[in-house]
Amino acid sequence: MSHIQDITKPEHLVYRKTPLLTDNIMHYCPGCTHGVVHKLVGEVIEELNIQDQAIGVSPVGCSVLAYNYLDIDWAQAAHGRAPAVATGISRLHPEKYVFTYQGDGDLASIGCAEIMHACSRGENIVVIFINNAIYGMTGGQMAPTTLLGQVTATTPYGRDPKLNGFPMKITELLAQLDGTCYVTRQSADTPGAVRKAKNAIKKAFQNTRLRKGTSFVEIVGTCNSGWKMTPVDANTWMRENMFPKYPLGDIKDI
């Protein structure tokens, strides 16, 4: 039997936390997708060696404190305005890698105009969009991406299209705009999905280097606390209900 000191020798190292991730304790609930995606963004920035050129814009929502976890320069934006803030940064720092990190309420509801026009102008930025079909931070209210019939704090009897309208496929809408160069939808629920999501994020940042326009990466994720499920059940529910409505894969790649 190997001794613990032998196992932890550097030559046996098969995985390490990217130094881009800080040692701050994450405030995210166990089972939340944010932690995985933060790690992927950190790994991509490390692998592209752009730590000193990357500037993040955090939203209002659960990931408002993203700046506590990734060791790069950050701006915290008003609710929904991250694409406008990123526009200001990117226009004044055209050589930098500017990205927003936004949830579905922030991006698809209150910030609908800002994301539409940033994508329409083809701002040379990356947008990481976490879609978990709910407002997590404020306690699980209906989001634009909430599914029909889905129970939330403000749709206690399930989302009814007559009362609440329909789920919004914002990513497909943004793919229609001439300014977007890469629009994809991924998930992070299996090792394979995580690898695909990382590749997508990497490609998005590489597009910034090539000055191709706006790259948009949606990650369909879970909010097990908001959904009132265990993390395992939340993943199952996501696969069975979210994926049919929000199919994974590249929507646009030019």
Added chain:
Amino acid sequence: MKGNEVIAEAAIRCGCDGYFGYPITPQSEVMETLMLRKPWEETGMVVLQAESEVAAINMVYGAAACGKKVMTSSSSPGISLKQEGITYLAGAELPCLVVDVVRGGPGLGTIQPAQSDYFQATKGGGHGDYHLIVLAPASVQEMNDFVDLGFELAFKYRNPAMILSDGVIGQMMEKVELSPYKPRWTDEEIEKISGSWALRGKKNRKRNIVTSLELDSYGQEKFNLKLQAKYREIEAKEVRYEEIACEDADYVLVAYGSSARICQKTVKLAREQGIKLGLFRPITLYPFPTEAITKLAGRVKGMLSVEMSAGQMVYDVRLAVNGKVKVEHYGRLGGVIHAPEEVLEGFKSAFGL
């Protein structure tokens, strides 16, 4: 030149890095002039038409977070929309310049000049305990001068500055002496001025975070006290005003911006009738020249605050006078500009002369 055109010209000449705006009457000439001038070819200044005032001010927030000299301009309804961004800018202690060419309200109101946004400009405007540094130009020349001054004060105190103009000054054509060209700050200069907080890419230092969020109440209180200390310093050091014919005055008109221009004529008319009238013109509306007005109150019989509004600055005048003498208000509303003769009649009836 037109006041609004001068704002654009002054921005280019003072080394401004970026302008983000949205069209609204009566200030659209600012962005139009910039787009025609193409400063990106001349100085590298960025000019961008945003999709809304909300987006424009948030672009300013992002660009200001980089330590750059950036600005926006708008008029009353647009400035209302910008309040969200303005309070975030104040909360994140970001320097920037906001130009407000005021028109009559409330609501969509009128496109004619007014001074009815004094409260909004000087008392914060958005949520939270904060102030903008507010400069009130009374001439096209001051439209030119205050762009540079606004940036200087904004960076000195890491606080948004506002030029509170109105449709008269914005649309009026006057002779102006434009400022000489100053180059935009180099990367090294920005590093020296704002390197400790600006987003320039983390290299050989701790990461810089621009935020107005503090979840701990005691931390938020501490931050607010720091802001308040900054405002006390601004109040002590940055008050600007002008006194016209106040030395021997029995009564004084208090007016800023275009109303002060009108009141200059009123003073002349009054003196022709043997009434010793003076004019006190606040140039900074925040910080307000409280002390100077308090002193003046000891030497006169009364003061009349003359504003193109229902009376907003009059409250600050009364606070400064603190009951020593009578303080009244006179002004036309909703985009109507008072004539010098009307002001004189208003003054006489307010003080029973």
